[in-house]
Amino acid sequence: MILYDYRCEGDHRFEAAVASMSSPAPDCPDCGSSARRVLTTVRTSGFASAGHSREDMPKSWKGMGNGNRDAVDYWRRSMEKRERLEERHPELGGDRRPILAHEGIFRDRPLRAGDDIGASVQAAVTAEKAKEAAKPATATLAGGGGPPSSGPSVTATGSSTTAGGAAKR
Numbered sequence: 429m430i431l432y433d434y435r436c437e438g439d440h441r442f443e444a445a446v447a448s449m450s451s452p453a454p455d456c457p458d459c460g461s462s463a464r465r466v467l468t469t470v471r472t473s474g475f476a477s478a479g480h481s482r483e484d485m486p487k488s489w490k491g492m493g494n495g496n497r498d499a500v501d502y503w504r505r506s507m508e509k510r511e512r513l514e515e516r517h518p519e520l521g522g523d524r525r526p527i528l529a530h531e532g533i534f535r536d537r538p539l540r541a542g543d544d545i546g547a548s549v550q551a552a553v554t555a556e557k558a559k560e561a562a563k564p565a566t567a568t569l570a571g572g573g574g575p576p577s578s579g580p581s582v583t584a585t586g587s588s589t590t591a592g593g594a595a596k597r
C-alpha cells in the first residue's frame with residue numbers, strides 16, 4: 429500500500445492508501461466528490477505520524493465515500509493505527525474516563541471517574557472564586573441580582589458539603 433495525498437473538488441485534502449500508483453483515486457471522505465492525487469508528496473506506509481484523531485473519523489455514510497471500499501478500508505486502517513498508537517502513547521487519546529459531573533462548578537472542569545472528589549471540588553470552587561474576583565465591578569453588579577449567578581453559589585455551598593463528606597473517607 430502507498431499513501432498519497434488527495435484533494436477533492438471541494439478542496440478538501442485527505443490521505444488515502446492505495447494498492448499502487450495506477451489505482452484510481454478514492455472519493456473524498458468528507459464530501460464524497462471525486463479527488464485527484466496531489467503529486468508533490470508521496471510516502472510509503474509506516475511513516476511516523478500521529479495520523480488522524482478519532483474526531484477526524486467520518487461520522488456519516490457519505491463521509492465514508494458512500495461505502496467506497498477504499499475509503500472504508502482507509503479509515504479502518506487509520507483508526508487501527510491510531511488505536512495501536514494510543515496504546516503506546518495514552519496521552520494522545522485524551523482523558524476518556526467517564527464524566528460524572530459537568531454542571532455548576534464543574535462546568536469548566538468536569539469531574540471524572542477516579543478523580544479525588546475533595547480536591548476536585550476544592551479546585552473548582554477556587555477557580556470559581558477567582559473568576560468572580562476577576563470580573564469587572566460593573567459585571568458583578570449586573571450579574572449580582574440575576575438567577576444565573578445565584579445558581580453557581582448555591583451549587584458551591586452544596587458541593588463543599590460533598591467535600592466534607594469526601595474527607596471523611
Ligand SMILES: [Zn+2]
Nearest residue numbers: 436440456459
Ligand atoms: Zn471533499
